[in-house]
Amino acid sequence: MPQARWWNAVIASSRPRTWEQLTASGGSGTSRGRTSARLTATESVVHRPASDRIHCRGMASGPPGSKVLTEDNVFTNLRKMEYAVRGPLLLRALEIEKELQKGAKKPFKEVIKANVGDAHAMGQQPITFLRQVLTLTVSPNLLNDPSYPEDAKERARTILCQCKGGSVGSYSESAGIEVIRKHAAQYIQDRDGIPSDYHNIILSNGASDGIKSFLKLFNEKVDGKPSGVMIPIPQYPLYSATLAEFGLAQIGYYLNEENKWALDISELDRALSESRRICNPRVLVVINPGNPTGQVLTRTNIEDIIRFAYKNHLFLLADEVYQDNVYDKDSAFHSFKKVMTEMGEPYCKMELASFMSVSKGYMGECGIRGGYGEFVNMDPKVMAILLKSISAMLCPTVLGQVVMDVVVNPPKPNEPSYQLFEKEKQHTLCSLAERSQLVVDTLNSIPGFKVNPAMGAMYVFPRIELPKKAIAAAEKEGQQPDVFYAFKLLESTGICVIPGSGFGQRPGTYHFRTTILPQKEKMKMMLESLKQFHIRFLEEYK
Numbered sequence: 153m154p155q156a157r158w159w160n161a162v163i164a165s166s167r168p169r170t171w172e173q174l175t176a177s178g179g180s181g182t183s184r185g186r187t188s189a190r191l192t193a194t195e196s197v198v199h200r201p202a203s204d205r206i207h208c209r210g211m212a213s214g215p216p217g218s219k220v221l222t223e224d225n226v227f228t229n230l231r232k233m234e235y236a237v238r239g240p241l242l243l244r245a246l247e248i249e250k251e252l253q254k255g256a257k258k259p260f261k262e263v264i265k266a267n268v269g270d271a272h273a274m275g276q277q278p279i280t281f282l283r284q285v286l287t288l289t290v291s292p293n294l295l296n297d298p299s300y301p302e303d304a305k306e307r308a309r310t311i312l313c314q315c316k317g318g319s320v321g322s323y324s325e326s327a328g329i330e331v332i333r334k335h336a337a338q339y340i341q342d343r344d345g346i347p348s349d350y351h352n353i354i355l356s357n358g359a360s361d362g363i364k365s366f367l368k369l370f371n372e373k374v375d376g377k378p379s380g381v382m383i384p385i386p387q388y389p390l391y392s393a394t395l396a397e398f399g400l401a402q403i404g405y406y407l408n409e410e411n412k413w414a415l416d417i418s419e420l421d422r423a424l425s426e427s428r429r430i431c432n433p434r435v436l437v438v439i440n441p442g443n444p445t446g447q448v449l450t451r452t453n454i455e456d457i458i459r460f461a462y463k464n465h466l467f468l469l470a471d472e473v474y475q476d477n478v479y480d481k482d483s484a485f486h487s488f489k490k491v492m493t494e495m496g497e498p499y500c501k502m503e504l505a506s507f508m509s510v511s512k513g514y515m516g517e518c519g520i521r522g523g524y525g526e527f528v529n530m531d532p533k534v535m536a537i538l539l540k541s542i543s544a545m546l547c548p549t550v551l552g553q554v555v556m557d558v559v560v561n562p563p564k565p566n567e568p569s570y571q572l573f574e575k576e577k578q579h580t581l582c583s584l585a586e587r588s589q590l591v592v593d594t595l596n597s598i599p600g601f602k603v604n605p606a607m608g609a610m611y612v613f614p615r616i617e618l619p620k621k622a623i624a625a626a627e628k629e630g631q632q633p634d635v636f637y638a639f640k641l642l643e644s645t646g647i648c649v650i651p652g653s654g655f656g657q658r659p660g661t662y663h664f665r666t667t668i669l670p671q672k673e674k675m676k677m678m679l680e681s682l683k684q685f686h687i688r689f690l691e692e693y694k
């Protein structure tokens with residue numbers, strides 16, 4: 153179909169659906185259905201009622217000179233969506249940084265941004281081989297430079313051969329450059345010992361982009377109810393934000409803090425049955441290793457989760473972006489695909505989407521935006537729709553694809569860059585493991601702190617006992633107690649963490665998430681400063 157006709161068809165086909173949403177979603181609009189990403193266990197996010205929209209359309213035709221787009225008529229779901237990792241705490245942290253630059257006197261010299269899993273921002277050095285391949289693809293004239301190793305040149309040439317015009321400046325296929333998809337399939341096959349078909353792999357602008365494209369597929373009412381997506385609480389707020397944006401129902405299941413944040417099947421059962429009133433549960437999201445909780449699921453636990461998803465007819469979404477970040481010597485990463493396949497029939501036939509990223513692991517190349525999703529046992533017609541939907545965005549960034557290629561096709565033992573690559577990779581992973589232990593031990597030594605071991609990922613999520621007077625003071629200021637605490641911490645020490653309420657937590661419990669990413673000396677300083685702050689805080693509100 154020619155581009156224009158195809159585009160019109162897309163627009164036309166979306167029109168009745170929008171209209172149906174306008175007329176069929178009455179009952180849970182702006183006041184009743186909180187679309188905020190702050191969570192209760194089974195909070196539903198549903199589109200606004202028709203009357204609300206029609207009112208806004210009236211406002212859209214205001215007098216010439218007035219704003220066409222205002223806070224009142226902008227897409228409600230976006231207005232209400234929240235993303236704690238970049239929320240008000242970070243905005244204040246950025247302001248404080250500017251104040252410090254202007255010479256303001258504070259009890260600290262710098263802001264430590266322990267709020268976001270951005271390794272390079274916290275001083276982690278890039279992997280040489282990865283940057284060499286990237287540089288060679290960006291500046292192919294360097295392919296004749298003898299200072300670059302042959303294996304990096306070979307990777308760059310292979311990629312450039314598949315780039316249109318031989319340039320990373322050209323659009324790629326929407327699913328990504330074919331050879332990189334093939335390398336990703338090979339990587340998965342080597343990891344799991346189970347075949348992987350590159351046709352099932354779609355490259356993306358970071359895992360976030362792939363996850364959103366996938367969840368969009370469920371943005372459809374079935375039997376008159378919105379689709380429901382089960383997400384862990386605490387969760388990574390990409391999920392609550394995406395569900396809020398799409399108007400999908402959020403079904404929160406609590407992780408078991410008393411058992412190292414394990415995933416209890418009885419809790420999945422509870423959350424699922426309570427949600428059936430308001431939605432049609434269709435997806436189960438599992439983050440393993442976990443963010444913000446740092447747990448690594450055991451194989452038995454994964455098998456139970458797979459059985460639960462099968463029994464309840466759920467599509468499994470395995471967020472496995474931290475698959476390289478396992479620090480606990482008694483734990484190992486087990487991919488959902490491997491476990492599900494090894495369980496045999498009927499589980500090996502289940503639908504699964506698994507996501508990986510260049511932002512985490514030992515790479516930490518968050519700003520380059522690379523990722524992939526593998527879609528196992530997906531209906532081919534749905535796969536075609538997914539491919540069509542991403543094609544409207546043309547393609548993922550080609551530089552992100554290049555970095556993904558290095559991650560899935562690293563130097564082999566017989567290649568010149570192997571030793572340096574392995575040395576740098578192991579150095580980064582060992583240093584992360586060391587810092588995770590340091591953070592857990594130090595936080596557990598602070599009165600009123602309780603932290604589970606950081607088995608994997610890049611964070612800890614300590615539970616803090618807050619004095620009653622502090623809770624009352626927070627209420628007086630109209631803040632959640634953990635938000636109140638995090639702001640006080642920021643203003644007195646410059647340490648920026650994210651309050652637990654941004655990820656979800658059991659009512660009456662308070663947490664925050666800190667990354668383990670500051671480099672060791674800075675981390676020690678940060679922990680000492682945090683400890684002193686907490687002791688003063690307890691004194692002030694005792």
Ligand SMILES: Cc1ncc(COP(=O)(O)O)c(C=O)c1O
Pocket residue numbers: 269357358359360361388390439443471473508509510511518522523
């Ligand atoms: C669990 C989880 N999933 C997905 C992402 C998204 O990663 P990116 O979009 O940078 O690949 C993150 C980022 O922190 C994450 O923690």
